[in-house]
Amino acid sequence: MPLNIFQDLDGLPRIILTEPTGSSAEVLLYGGQIVSWKNEQKQELLFKSSKANWKQPKAIRGGISVCFPQFGNMGSLDQQGFTRNRLWSLDRDPSSLPPPDNHSSVDLIFKSTREDLKIWPRSFELRLRITLSAGKLVLIPRVRNTDNKPLSFTLALCNYLIVSDISEVRIEGLETLDYLDNLVKRSRFTEQADAITFDGEVDRVYLRTPSKIAIIDHEKKRTYELKKNGMADAVVWNPWERKAKAMSDMGGEDYQSMISLSSAVIENPVTLKPGEEWKGRQELSTVSSSYCSGQLDPRKVIYGFQ
Known part of the structure; x- marks a missing residue:
């Protein structure tokens, strides 16, 4: 499908993805960031x-x-890396990925620059395919080592999702x-609760997580389903009231209507030899809240999905 590319209020390009049932997604080339997904x-x-x-x-x-090439307090860079603060480009050569059928899709690429090499001396290419279909948003990140030395990194796809009331999630x-x-x-604990509440x-x-995680929003009668491959960890974050009010880019009451659940590679960084490529996959979808929580019984969950 042809891409709809517009300029935002600051003159930066954004891409609008749409599909026949009426859902849409909005992607900024700055940061390769998805800033809207509507059902x-x-x-x-x-x-x-x-x-x-x-x-x-x-x-x-x-x-x-x-968030790349590191996430969390795992190195010398900003704790969320630097690629989210850079201008990406359209990827005219998605290479090894097959065509995305008839879904609405865009391929983005970020290549390390001379300035980036000054703060992180490894050359790489970071690609991201974003595909929109009815009720589903799929992200496929890929990292290729274009350096002549091994490349080690951590990474996260940071998903900020709207909820009705965090206390009911x-x-x-x-x-x-x-x-x-x-x-x-960063002390290590074992989760004792039947489900995470706030x-x-x-x-x-969370370490060595299953391929399927659900966020159940009782008030909206909506469940977000997160499926992932290649990213063993998951990050759960909500700042709550005191920290939200202390943050310059967060409204004091915003914490009530959001949850951040990220697909991540943190505990065991990925190491690539020169020329090697790593690929992950994340699928976000929404289902009815009649969703059976027993489907996520950790004794039954399948660690992998196609």
Whole structure:
């Protein structure tokens, strides 16, 4: 399908993806960031902060962003890397990926520049395919080592999703798993609850997670389903009231209507030899809240999906 490319208010290009049932997605070339995903009823599914900074070089708080080449306090860079603060390009040569059938899709690419090499001395190509279909948004990130030395990285697809009331939300699929708690100096714990619920700030990296995780929003009668491959970890974050009010790009009450659930590679960084490529996959969809939580029983869940 042809791409609809527009200029935003700051003159930066954005791409509008649409599909026959009426859903849509909006992608900025700055940061390769998805800033809108609407369902067939034109309801927005991605959270954006009421105080988001839309001016370069700041990243926009919300949507879906690619955090690379490191995520979290794992190295010398900003904890969310630098590719979300750079201008990406349309990828005219998606190479090894097959055509996306008749779905609405765009291929983006980011190549490290001389300036980037000064702060992170490894050459790479980061590609991202974004595909929209009825009720579904698929992201396929790929990293190729174009350097003559091994390349090691961590990565996250940071998904900010709209919910009705964070106090009424539960996440299923992470029970019984180990996690690193960023609020307690990355101490390691094991999840004891039947599902993750929220009554205060949460900032955790869940390790060796299943391919399927669900966010159940009782009030909206909506469940987000996250499926992933190649990204073993998952990050759950909500700043709650005190931290939200202290953040310059977050509205004081915004925490009530958002949850961040990220697909990530953190505990075991990826290492690529020169010329090697890594590929991940993330699929976001919405289903009815009649969704059976037993489908996410960790004893039955399948660690992998096609």
